[in-house]
Amino acid sequence: MDHHEGLRETYAGEWQGLTNSEIRARYPEEYEAWSRGEPVRRGGGELATEVADRAVPVVLDAVDKLPDNGTVVVVSHGGTIRTMIGRLLDMEPAQWERFGGLSNCCWSVMGQGARGWRLLEHNAGTLPQPVIGDET
Known part of the structure; x- marks a missing residue:
């Protein structure tokens, strides 16, 4: 197991350690822009695209080193995972928030098919079952 x-x-700058209500009270304009899906450096921290820029290469490097039919397990935080999923699916960053948050101890399952990466399960608590027509 490697630590990367x-x-x-996501580094949230001055928002780090604050509750949602504290952020709304102290940074109302920034919070509203972020809520509308605008790219915001929350508290002067990272943009979602910057998180994806640093996280996705770690995953792709691990995938490149896999034996045939191997599996990579990535453990991270929900926001970081959301950016990775969005980037791997070639979605526009403004769409990444459409993925709901991950509950504690839940996961997402990604796979590579004939047309690229696919989201097989999100916020899962059980292992996925094969679906007819999902052959890779």
Whole structure:
């Protein structure tokens, strides 16, 4: 098992350690812009695209080293995982928030098919079952 700095949680600058209500009270304009899906450096921290820039290469490097039919397990924070999923699926960053948050101890399952990466399960608590027509 390796630890990779690129998989750390999003750095939220001055928002770090604050509750949602504290952020709304102290940074109302910034919070509203972020809520509308605008690219915001929350508290002067990282943009979601910067998180994806550092996290996705870690995953792709691990995938490149896999034996045939191998599996990579990535453990990180929900926000970081969301950016990785969005980037791997070639979605526009403004769409990444459409993925709901991950509950504690839940996961997402990604796979590579004939047309690229696919999201097989999200916020899962059980292992996926094969679906007819999902052959890779």
